[in-house]
Amino acid sequence: MNKIVLLLLMFVLFVSCKTSKDSAFPDEAFKRYLVETNKIDKDTAINNSHYDKYFLQYLANETKKDITSNPYLKANQVYVHLKNNGSYIFSVFSDDSKFYTETCITDSEYLTAPENGTIKVKQLIKLKSLGFFEMENNNLKTTRHIRTRYKEWYESDTGYIKNDTLHLTAFYRSKKYGYKKKWLAKTHKTHFVNTYEPNLIATKIKDSRTGANVYMVKGEFTVNE
Numbered sequence: 001m002n003k004i005v006l007l008l009l010m011f012v013l014f015v016s017c018k019t020s021k022d023s024a025f026p027d028e029a030f031k032r033y034l035v036e037t038n039k040i041d042k043d044t045a046i047n048n049s050h051y052d053k054y055f056l057q058y059l060a061n062e063t064k065k066d067i068t069s070n071p072y073l074k075a076n077q078v079y080v081h082l083k084n085n086g087s088y089i090f091s092v093f094s095d096d097s098k099f100y101t102e103t104c105i106t107d108s109e110y111l112t113a114p115e116n117g118t119i120k121v122k123q124l125i126k127l128k129s130l131g132f133f134e135m136e137n138n139n140l141k142t143t144r145h146i147r148t149r150y151k152e153w154y155e156s157d158t159g160y161i162k163n164d165t166l167h168l169t170a171f172y173r174s175k176k177y178g179y180k181k182k183w184l185a186k187t188h189k190t191h192f193v194n195t196y197e198p199n200l201i202a203t204k205i206k207d208s209r210t211g212a213n214v215y216m217v218k219g220e221f222t223v224n225e
Helices: 002-021 028-036 048-068
Strands: 078-082 087-093 098-105 118-120 125-136 139-147 152-162 165-174 188-196 200-206 213-222
Touching: 028 048, 078 200, 078 213, 087 125, 087 213, 098 213, 139 165
Parallel strands: none
Antiparallel strands: 078 087, 078 188, 087 098, 098 125, 118 213, 125 139, 125 213, 139 152, 152 165, 165 188, 200 213
């Protein structure tokens, strides 16, 4: 049911955008995208069929450009957070506007024990999509769907990036779509530090079992022993 609702919302957005483009002022950015990607030549007039086929691709491309051009975020790279129990959370903020995570403990089948300030990845770590995010300058917001046995809800984090380190400083219950706080929801202060680790390499692939996008992580990262 949630997928159906999401598709309907995307369709409404698409139709409203397309209607606005049917005015006397053509979307030059959209046409430029079509020309640059060899979908039309520069003398072709865009019409409804172009919106039907390519407008969602265009929006995804614009999102990708916005994310990868942000000077603060290391898009498609790996951030690491040390939890209190000695395990590590690996996160990738992807150019598809989703963030992917997985948690592993040291001295396990996935990670070595720390040695000389370094932990190595023994075998590929699979990061799965947890939710969506958006950036505005160096400020970041995330939203994720949390489901337990008896209930489910949406939760958002807010934070900032400074010196290649992501600081998540608050979270709150949010509405189903987007990052807006639910009415009467409390904002809880936190401080989760996620450090960019350049020696960890993340590769995006399709999961062979589910068909969903995942990131596979290999390499090593530094720790304070």
